[in-house]
Amino acid sequence: xxxxxxxxxxxxxxxxxxxxxxxxxxxxxxxxxxxxxxxxxxxxxxxxxxxxxxxxxxxxxxxxxxxxxxxxxxxxxxxxxxxxxxxxxxxxxxxxxxxxxxxxxxxxxxxxxxxxxxxxxxxxxxxxxxxxxxxxxxxxxxxxxxxxxxxxxxxxxxxxxxxxxxxxxxxxxxxxxxxxxxxxxxxxxxxxxxxxxxxxxxxxxxxxxxxxxxxxxxxxxxxxxxxxxxxxxxxxxxxxxxxxxxxxxxxxxxxxxxxxxxxxxxxxxxxxxxx
Numbered sequence: 001x002x003x004x005x006x007x008x009x010x011x012x013x014x015x016x017x018x019x020x021x022x023x024x025x026x027x028x029x030x031x032x033x034x035x036x037x038x039x040x041x042x043x044x045x046x047x048x049x050x051x052x053x054x055x056x057x058x059x060x061x062x063x064x065x066x067x068x069x070x071x072x073x074x075x076x077x078x079x080x081x082x083x084x085x086x087x088x089x090x091x092x093x094x095x096x097x098x099x100x101x102x103x104x105x106x107x108x109x110x111x112x113x114x115x116x117x118x119x120x121x122x123x124x125x126x127x128x129x130x131x132x133x134x135x136x137x138x139x140x141x142x143x144x145x146x147x148x149x150x151x152x153x154x155x156x157x158x159x160x161x162x163x164x165x166x167x168x169x170x171x172x173x174x175x176x177x178x179x180x181x182x183x184x185x186x187x188x189x190x191x192x193x194x195x196x197x198x199x200x201x202x203x204x205x206x207x208x209x210x211x212x213x214x215x216x217x218x219x220x221x222x223x224x225x226x227x228x229x230x231x232x233x234x235x236x237x238x239x240x241x242x243x244x245x246x247x248x249x250x251x252x253x254x255x256x257x258x259x260x261x262x263x264x265x266x267x268x269x270x271x272x273x274x275x
Contacts (some may be wrong), residue, residue, distance in 0.1 A: 086183065
């Protein structure tokens with residue numbers, strides 16, 4: 001059931017700020033209602049450079065917390081499977097750069113041996129130039145091979161295949177309370193991981209007066225502009241959703257504890273046969 005307090009808002013692509021930049025950025029007018037912002041709409045990098053980072057190899061393997069002992073005095077520690085999830089998805093993660101507005105960034109994930117990339121449709125909607133940065137360092141132009149705007153899903157075909165193609169594992173259902181991991185490029189901070197839980201299922205958010213995105217996964221792993229199109233993963237590194245939106249209770253399109261993803265079962269329904 002759609003919450004009438006939720007409103008989908010768009011925000012412009014912004015360029016990376018420079019030290020002498022003093023002009024204020026245009027913001028949507030404040031609304032007393034809960035607003036939902038597309039997590040990207042081609043959100044810009046706020047960190048200089050587009051270097052694609054992959055997981056380091058010096059981390060420890062994730063372990064079952066029940067079998068782990070520690071001498072640390074800290075009262076908190078990261079979820080037990082974070083390192084393994086990060087390592088698993090790193091080679092499949094893609095940075096997407098477009099010419100929408102003043103330039104925008106998004107996230108995507110390799111889904112097959114041909115190097116096709118699954119992302120959110122709004123990341124590339126209206127773009128005339130799409131550039132993909134693969135984990136192996138390959139940078140190439142891409143075209144939209146398939147688009148299903150009604151579920152906010154697009155598939156991109158690279159002009160040049162990366163030298164190393166490692167598709168992500170797709171599939172798997174989710175239940176409320178299970179671990180959830182989002183990996184992408186929030187605010188231009190490439191290959192960032194956040195962790196949380198699945199907070200709810202079958203959520204709906206309005207696109208306009210007549211359309212909505214339905215059947216979404218709600219989660220609380222932090223996402224921000226730049227995460228759109230990136231994977232939502234379970235503890236095994238399996239892609240269970242594609243990040244599409246965030247709930248926004250301020251005039252700044254920033255994370256307030258509620259994110260949304262298109263379930264991979266729905267996203268897969270938007271793929272053309274053979275993809």
